[in-house]
Amino acid sequence: xxxxxxxxxxxxxxxxxxxxxxxxxxxxxxxxxxxxxxxxxxxxxxxxxxxxxxxxxxxxxxxxxxxxxxxxxxxxxxxxxxxxxxxxxxxxxxxxxxxxxxxxxxxxxxxxxxxxxxxxxxxxxxxxxxxxxxxxxxxxxxxxxxxxxxxxxxxxxxxxxxxxxxxxxxxxxxxxxxxxxxxxxxxxxxxxxxxxxxxxxxxxxxxxxxxxxxxxxxxxxxxxxxxxxxxxxxxxxxxxxxxxxxxxxxxxxxxxxxxxxxxxxxxx
Amino acid sequence: xxxxxxxxxxxxxxxxxxxxxxxxxxxxxxxxxxxxxxxxxxxxxxxxxxxxxxxxxxxxxxxxxxxxxxxxxxxxxxxxxxxxxxxxxxxxxxxxxxxxxxxxxxxxxxxxxxxxxxxxxxxxxxxxxxxxxxxxxxxxxxxxxxxxxxxxxxxxxxxxxxxxxxxxxxxxxxxxxxxxxxxxxxxxxxxxxxxxxxxxxxxxxxxxxxxxxxxxxxxxxxxxxxxxxxxxxxxxxxxxxxxxxxxxxxxxxxxxxxxxxxxxxxxxxxxxxxxxxxxxxxxxxxxxxxxxxxxxxxxxxxxxxxxxxxxx
Numbered sequence: 001x002x003x004x005x006x007x008x009x010x011x012x013x014x015x016x017x018x019x020x021x022x023x024x025x026x027x028x029x030x031x032x033x034x035x036x037x038x039x040x041x042x043x044x045x046x047x048x049x050x051x052x053x054x055x056x057x058x059x060x061x062x063x064x065x066x067x068x069x070x071x072x073x074x075x076x077x078x079x080x081x082x083x084x085x086x087x088x089x090x091x092x093x094x095x096x097x098x099x100x101x102x103x104x105x106x107x108x109x110x111x112x113x114x115x116x117x118x119x120x121x122x123x124x125x126x127x128x129x130x131x132x133x134x135x136x137x138x139x140x141x142x143x144x145x146x147x148x149x150x151x152x153x154x155x156x157x158x159x160x161x162x163x164x165x166x167x168x169x170x171x172x173x174x175x176x177x178x179x180x181x182x183x184x185x186x187x188x189x190x191x192x193x194x195x196x197x198x199x200x201x202x203x204x205x206x207x208x209x210x211x212x213x214x215x216x217x218x219x220x221x222x223x224x225x226x227x228x229x230x231x232x233x234x235x236x237x238x239x240x241x242x243x244x245x246x247x248x249x250x251x252x253x254x255x256x257x258x259x260x261x262x263x264x265x266x267x268x
Numbered sequence: 269x270x271x272x273x274x275x276x277x278x279x280x281x282x283x284x285x286x287x288x289x290x291x292x293x294x295x296x297x298x299x300x301x302x303x304x305x306x307x308x309x310x311x312x313x314x315x316x317x318x319x320x321x322x323x324x325x326x327x328x329x330x331x332x333x334x335x336x337x338x339x340x341x342x343x344x345x346x347x348x349x350x351x352x353x354x355x356x357x358x359x360x361x362x363x364x365x366x367x368x369x370x371x372x373x374x375x376x377x378x379x380x381x382x383x384x385x386x387x388x389x390x391x392x393x394x395x396x397x398x399x400x401x402x403x404x405x406x407x408x409x410x411x412x413x414x415x416x417x418x419x420x421x422x423x424x425x426x427x428x429x430x431x432x433x434x435x436x437x438x439x440x441x442x443x444x445x446x447x448x449x450x451x452x453x454x455x456x457x458x459x460x461x462x463x464x465x466x467x468x469x470x471x472x473x474x475x476x477x478x479x480x481x482x483x484x485x486x487x488x489x490x491x492x493x494x495x496x497x498x499x500x501x502x503x504x505x506x507x508x509x510x511x512x513x514x515x516x517x518x519x520x521x522x523x524x525x526x527x528x529x530x531x532x533x534x535x536x537x538x539x540x541x542x543x544x545x546x547x548x549x550x551x552x553x554x555x556x557x558x559x560x561x562x563x564x565x566x567x568x569x570x571x572x573x574x575x576x577x578x579x580x
Contacts (some may be wrong), residue, residue: 054279055270089577093376101564103380104573115576163572197272197279228274235274239512247508250500250516254523255329258334261527265335 004216036068037075038220039063040208047195049228050064055172055197058224063207064187078128078211079181079189080139083224085116085173086202092160108160111148115139115200117168118175120191122183137209137216141165141176169201172196200225275515276320280364282521289328289525296526297533299549300489303467304497305328307388307522309556314519318379322369322466323507323514324522326500327568329468331523332530334499340468340490347441348489351494352472353448354455358499361459366506369464376575385465385562392470394554402545408543442491450480455495463503468496469476471553497534 042063047056064077076174089111093105096105121128125139143165150157168174173196181191204224210217228236270279287525288310311321338348372378414428433447456481473492477483483491508514514562537545 012467052270053274054270073362090334091376091575091577093573093575095568095571095573101384102566102568104376107376107576121422151431159570163570164574167572167574197270198277204313230270232274235516239275239514239516240509242513243509244505246504246516247514250327250503250508250514250519252515253520254330254501254504257520257523257527258331259338261331261530262335262338265527 008138020025027074035067036210036212036217037065038172038208038210038218039065040206040220042206042222042224045222045224047199047224049199049201049226049232050230051232053197053232053243055194055199055243056195058195059190059192059239060206060222061190062220063209064189064218065173066187073212075213076186077183077189077217078123079191080119080125080128080211081114081181081191081193081203082207082209083118083193084114085200085204085208086114087112088115088200089113090164094160094165108151108157109148110161110164113145113147113164116173116195117144117154118177118193120175120177120180120193122179122181122189124178128214129209129216130214133214134207134214137228138211140170141174144174166198171198171223173199195226199226201228270518271521273320273515273518275513276316276324276395276518280316280518285518285521286525288314289522290529292330293526293529294533295529295552297530297535298537299471299533299545300330300474300537301471301549303526304331304462304467304469305465305471306387306556307384307526308466308575309559311518311521312382313559317471317513318382319369319373319443320515320518322382322464322552323511324519325466326507326580327516327519328465328502328522328526329462329500329579330504331572332495332526333470333493333500335527335530335549336535337490337497337574340493342545343490344486347439347483348494350439350442350444350451350483351452351491351498353437353496354491356464356542357369357452357455357503358459358495361456361461362499362503362506365463366510369507370510370543374577376573377574382465382562383560383564385461385555388559389461389465391561392557394552394557397471397550398554401543401548401550404543405547440526442487444481444483446481454480455499459503460497461500462499463506468500470496471549495567 034199040060043059043061047058061083062079089109090113091107091109093107095102097103119125119140123137126132128134129137129139134140138144145161165174172194175193181189183189202225204226206222206224208220208222210219227233238249269282271282288307292303292307292310295301295306307322308325311325314316316324318554319484369378372381387482431451435448436445437448437451438445454473458473461467461472464470470489470492473496474488477488477492478485485544504514540548
């Protein structure tokens with residue numbers, strides 16, 4: 001009976017899924033022990049911001065590895081890839097009309113939100129993972145921006161949080177794409193993430209989550225560095241660390257340019 | 269060709285920025301003004317963040333006033349003592365401006381204050397300039413019709429209340445013996461506004477010196493340029509230290525464009541009549557003010573604004 005082991009595996013998987021999910025929650029999201037693991041890699045470990053930087057694309061490749069005893073899962077594998085940038089503190093202000101003029105009114109602050117967040121998956125998250133697991137792993141923009149003290153209750157805060165997500169989405173800094181992770185074979189997958197030109201620099205974490213039949217099987221995390229390089233880097237560090245000297249330097253550049261202009265185009 | 273701005277942290281088109289610098293340089297050469305009041309709004313309307321736009325225009329004003337001041341220096345048409353007094357007050361005003369700028373930025377009200385100040389300030393100055401210039405044009409036309417020579421603008425040697433204030437100082441080059449109180453007030457308030465709004469303030473300084481202090485017209489522009497040069501240099505350093513939003517790459521492109529544009533503007537300006545020039549300038553100033561007002565009144569695309577306070 002060729003079907004029996006597969007059925008058995010699925011039954012075990014189904015039986016274990018809630019337990020695993022609970023265990024994952026209790027253990028602070030350590031990747032559950034399973035027969036599968038992921039090996040993943042990036043097309044480049046570093047995004048360099050140079051003077052002609054206009055955005056970048058990074059591909060994430062991965063292979064699902066099974067130990068010898070495990071057989072292929074009937075429903076196939078599902079993958080969700082998240083990329084999270086360094087966190088930042090953000091304030092959202094609602095504009096109100098006062099005497100015909102739009103002014104900044106009430107504010108809500110959101111500490112420690114990712115400056116960049118993208119989630120790509122083989123299918124919509126609802127189809128891949130149970131709501132419990134999705135919430136535990138914070139899969140999706142729905143779970144961004146819930147930290148900190150809300151002013152005036154959750155209901156009052158939600159429109160601000162939505163606006164945060166919308167504004168970041170418009171800038172290409174928040175991305176949610178179902179179906180953009182593709183399996184090229186049964187076990188080999190690939191996805192391409194785009195970074196807009198205004199991408200913040202810092203250390204990014206790429207996490208690949210593996211699922212099958214709604215069960216969370218394995219995780220793999222990779223580091224991605226987004227950094228200014230060369231001249232841009234030196235100028236930025238100069239302006240940040242020696243701001244007084246930088247200011248004097250800018251004045252010197254201005255005086256020199258003005259003087260050169262005055263000499264080159266001498267009219268008198 | 270796009271170039272990435274290291275401080276603003278976004279790419280801009282070199283040619284667009286260069287053209288903006290050139291166009292404003294042309295206008296500044298044409299009217300003999302710094303052009304900051306046009307350049308800052310242009311940068312803001314083209315998507316550069318308010319703090320970067322204001323802070324980066326200050327070194328551009330340094331460059332454009334340096335090349336202007338140089339030419340007046342060669343002709344000895346600068347009252348250095350008066351410029352120093354104006355500058356001292358201007359530096360203190362600039363410090364206040366930079367301080368308020370940083371506070372407003374943290375409070376998320378900077379954009380609003382800049383827009384409101386531009387509306388009120390440019391709106392009123394533009395209206396004044398336009399009325400004065402149109403009046404002068406009409407007067408000249410009437411005079412020509414009646415066959416008489418147009419009367420020269422009233423420049424009486426009579427003293428007004430400003431000249432009765434105490435603590436008088438002698439300014440030899442300007443042949444003036446006046447109280448330093450109005451000098452310090454003018455220098456200080458222009459330093460303050462200039463730093464807060466990213467304008468040099470030449471278009472206010474020049475009329476203020478002529479009409480309020482009775483500084484002779486031949487030294488007024490050079491003196492104003494030297495004071496603006498000093499105040500804006502201080503403002504550049506203050507912005508660099510306080511908000512760290514001065515972008516040297518953006519500033520350099522603007523400077524080069526501005527210096528070149530100013531040459532063409534200056535030679536073109538010689539072909540136009542004085543009151544026509546003033547009317548055009550008034551119209552331009554008023555137009556920018558109205559543009560800000562419209563922006564404030566139109567329903568914004570987004571009802572929420574986002575401010576990033578820094579790393580979490």
